Amino acid sequence: ANIQSIMASEKQVNILMQLLDEALKEVDQIELKLSSYEEMLQSVKEQMDQISESNHLIHLSNTNNVKLLSEIEFLVNHMDLAKGHIKALQEGDLASSRGIEACTNAADALLQCMNVALRPGHDMLLAIKQQQQRFSDLREHFARRLASHLNNVFVQQ
Incomplete structure (x- = not known):
């Protein structure tokens, strides 16, 4: 077993x-x-x-x-001068009240554009520098036109 x-x-x-x-x-x-x-x-x-x-x-x-986009909108909204204002400053009739009003409004708009408080770094952008130069050129051109017009008005009197 x-x-x-x-x-x-x-x-x-x-x-x-x-x-x-x-x-x-x-x-x-x-x-x-x-x-x-x-x-x-x-x-x-x-x-x-x-x-x-x-x-x-x-x-x-x-x-x-x-x-x-926010920065671009800021710049476009604050540094864009309407074509009508540019035309008024370049060619506006300084002898008529309507032309003087258009030039005054355009000069105010140009002043606002030139005095916009830029944020840090904006002044380094080429487009901003170019736009500021355009504004300066436009201001100088208008100042010469206005001085010439006023000189002619005073000479005629």
């Missing part, structure tokens, strides 16, 4: 060893799958990090665009 018991027990040990071998193979397969899933998750994490960085850069770009 001992031999039968040992033989049966050896069979059970062999079966148990086969089951353990199969279990180890399954564990190896599961570890491979887990490793594969971990690589995929790492890839997804890296992609999410890139998307997050891209979103941050897009947000920063949008914020900068809003600020730039």
